[in-house]
Amino acid sequence: MYKERWPSQLLKNTVEELSSLPGVGARSALRFALHLLKQPEENVERFSNSIIRLKRDTNYCKVCNMISDTEVCQICTDSRRDHSCICVVESIRDVLSIENTMQYNGLYHVLGGIISPMDGIGPSDLSISRLKERVESEGVEEVFMALSTTMEGETTAYYLYKILKNSNVRISTIARGIGFGDELEYTDEVTLGRSIQNRQPFDPMNK
Amino acid sequence: MYKERWPSQLLKNTVEELSSLPGVGARSALRFALHLLKQPEENVERFSNSIIRLKRDTNYCKVCNMISDTEVCQICTDSRRDHSCICVVESIRDVLSIENTMQYNGLYHVLGGIISPMDGIGPSDLSISRLKERVESEGVEEVFMALSTTMEGETTAYYLYKILKNSNVRISTIARGIGFGDELEYTDEVTLGRSIQNRQPFDPMNK
Known part of the structure; x- marks a missing residue:
């Protein structure tokens, strides 16, 4: 118009x-x-x-690829953060979302995408070799994958697992489960099945 | 967030x-x-x-108050347009909407708002005295009010009518009626009543 x-x-x-x-x-x-x-x-x-x-x-942090006003970003240079844990995410936006939860105090690694053969995005298009370098050189103890629960996210997580499994780090992933406010009746069976397998001790103070 | x-x-x-x-x-x-x-x-x-x-x-056209790249806007200076008809509208956006219909070839006058006592907007806040000057000085034959069919729009139209009725111009208003694609059943009774009063000869070529 x-x-x-x-x-x-x-x-x-x-x-x-x-x-x-x-x-x-x-x-x-x-x-x-x-x-x-x-x-x-x-x-x-x-x-x-x-x-x-x-x-x-602005530029991309030369350590973690996060957007930054300085060569290395404020998160990577913050000595109060836990430098032994790296959270792997797809995008800048995911870092902001996780920061906003105030539940994570480690470092990040922004892949810059996700493995998606349909879109022609393979492992070499992502910042994976740089992640492997970081994991092997800096005394990292845990790699925490916070990727989408889509086919592409799962594929990427599995690929990273294969690359990193010999690096002597713990590899973890965000919990899959039923979101707050979701009804059991409308939860798909994969999610429901996974949340039964991963059932947790009930803590009445922090449900 | x-x-x-x-x-x-x-x-x-x-x-x-x-x-x-x-x-x-x-x-x-x-x-x-x-x-x-x-x-x-x-x-x-x-x-x-x-x-x-x-x-x-950009500035506001000193004749009609429309946004313009020049002191007087392209519409007011266009000799191919009908300078005997002035369409009165609330805002710049309304001019663009009407231009887009390609059904009007006269000039405009942007009031810059609408009479709304609830919002503290009275006639003196709008470009009404300038409209009266234009109507009386430039050989205008018709003032065509294209205002919203809200309480404020109707109030403004009535106020303009009182101001202009002795100026020897035809005063017209956009047709009220049932919009294209509207169903009679869901049309409010004022609109329906008005569109019965204003019924028009049926023209099979231009419904």
């Missing part, structure tokens, strides 16, 4: 750019553009500069 | 800025930021610059 006639070329340009964001159509893009237009110029500059600085002034 | 720990301050800044867009939460903002991060730098610059230029280099 709004394709044919544009009273302002600059508005058209902005709407086209905003439409390139994932899940944003022409209608939302127009709403964003008109919203920005109503803000004071200094706010729009701050908005716009934050985006360009994100691109120009 | 994602509030507590941020491995990158620059990512945090961008997510906060993107969250200021209407209807965008922290999760979508993060998705936008990570998407932008993956693009080539020149694309991100073009994205960012389009926003800053929209703010810096």
Whole structure:
């Protein structure tokens, strides 16, 4: 929509750019553009500069591949964190999700994807040899795989297990089970079966 | 979410800025930021610059208040358009919607809002005296009100009617009726009643 006639070329340009964001159509893009237009110029500059600085002034941590404002990220350089445990995740977003739980205090390793033959992504496209180096050189005791419970996630986990099993580290994976608020009746049988096998002592203080 | 720990301050800044867009939460903002991060730098610059230029280099048309790249907008200066008809709308967005129908070839007047005592918006907050000047000075024959069918829209239309009724112009309003694809059964009775009063000759070529 709004394709044919544009009273302002600059508005058209902005709407086209905003439409390139994932899940944003022409209608939302127009709403964003008109919203920005109503803000004071200094706010729009701050908005716009934050985006360009994100691109120009960040890099990927040369240890763990996490996005970072410095060559090595704040997590990898934090001496209060447990450097003996590396959590392997698919993406930057997963690091943020796990950080947000406040339940993990080790380091990370961002693979930058997941093994997916359908999408032409094989082990060599991921940061796996770098992970093996880290595991073997830095006194790591545990590799904790926090990957999706999809076919691709399971394949990747199995591949990593094969690569790392001779490295003298514990290999763990996030617990599979029934999510909070899920009903047994609607849980698929693989998940339900796994959560029966992995049943845990009941702790009334921390269910 | 994602509030507590941020491995990158620059990512945090961008997510906060993107969250200021209407209807965008922290999760979508993060998705936008990570998407932008993956693009080539020149694309991100073009994205960012389009926003800053929209703010810096556009203004409101001094005739009709539409957003414009020039002092007077392309619609007001277009000699192929019918300068005897002014369509009164609430916002810039309405102009774009009407332009997109390709069914109107006159000029516009953007009020910049709608009379809404609940929100503290009265007639003096809108571009009404400027509309009256335009109507009286430029040989205008018709004022066509394309306002929402809400209480506020109807109030504004009635107010404009009172202001303009002695100006020797035809005052028209967009047709109220049953939208395409609507079912009679679910149409409210005011709309249905109005669309019975305003019934039109049946034209099999242009239903």
